[in-house]
Amino acid sequence: SQTIHQWPATLVQPVGSPLSLECTVEGTSNPNLYWYRQAAGRGLQLLFYSVGIGQISSEVPQNLSASRPQDRQFILSSKKLLLSDSGFYLCAWSAIRDRMFFGSGTQLSVL
Amino acid sequence: DQQVKQNSPSLSVQEGRISILNCDYTNSMFDYFLWYKKYPAEGPTFLISISSIKDKNEDGRFTVFLNKSAKHLSLHIVPSQPGDSAxxxxxxxxxSYNFNKFYFGSGTKLNVKP
Structure with a gap:
């Protein structure tokens, strides 16, 4: 069966510090991978998606970047965090049109 | 421009009664519709989906209805249980995309009262 791992669960970082969130998927190959963010009291905003290794598309201009160094690994990064980067970050994967599976999420607080 | 809208931010229902959650969309290219349940500080959990060629899909207490002409779908939960609060x-x-691109609504918070 397929599983998705996302870590860390909680992160508190000072403004201006770097960020690296990691996500890995097991039990499938060549999945579509996604990074979403849920700001407090808001819906899910698609940040990045990837259809293959090294292929990254950005949905919104922002202070973040993403990379896919391996087929089932997706990384969300920032060189310098802003206060507005605070939120709940979700990694997800999909291989079929009617299904997407999410990781457990990372609560990021930038202080 | 939000292509998937959930106009009710919250809903309160008595345990044992029916919960009806609504969703509207604007894009006629949408071919699958999904419902997710999310608890605080957790990732969303897939509940049920429906293809655009169907008008109803059931899975246990959960039924999704699709009205393509109105561009409207709804999730019915019967009977509602306190654990459904999410x-x-x-x-x-x-x-129309060459990958699985999903658009999400802003969510409806359901509170099932014991």
Whole structure:
């Protein structure tokens, strides 16, 4: 069966510090991978998606970047965090049109 | 421009009664519709989906109805249980892309009262 791992669960970082969130998927190959963010009291905003290794598309201009160094690994990064980067970050994967599976999420607080 | 809308931010229902969560969309290229349930500080959990060629899909206590002419779908939960209290997101998959692109609504917080 397929599983998705996302870590860390909680992160508190000072403004201006770097960020690296990691996500890995097991039990499938060549999945579509996604990074979403849920700001407090808001819906899910698609940040990045990837259809293959090294292929990254950005949905919104922002202070973040993403990379896919391996087929089932997706990384969300920032060189310098802003206060507005605070939120709940979700990694997800999909291989079929009617299904997407999410990781457990990372609560990021930038202080 | 939000292509998937959930206009009710919250809903309160008595245990044992029916919960009806609504969702509207604008893009006629959407070919699959999904519902997710989310608890605080957790990832959304997939509940049920429906293809655009169907008008109803059931899975236990959960039924999703699709009205393509009105561009409207709804999730019925019968009977509602306190454990159903969570935020529910509807999502739609856009068939015009070469990958699985999903659009999400803003969510409806369901509170099932004992």
């Amino acid at each position: 935020v529910y997101f509807c999502a739609a998959s856009d068939g």
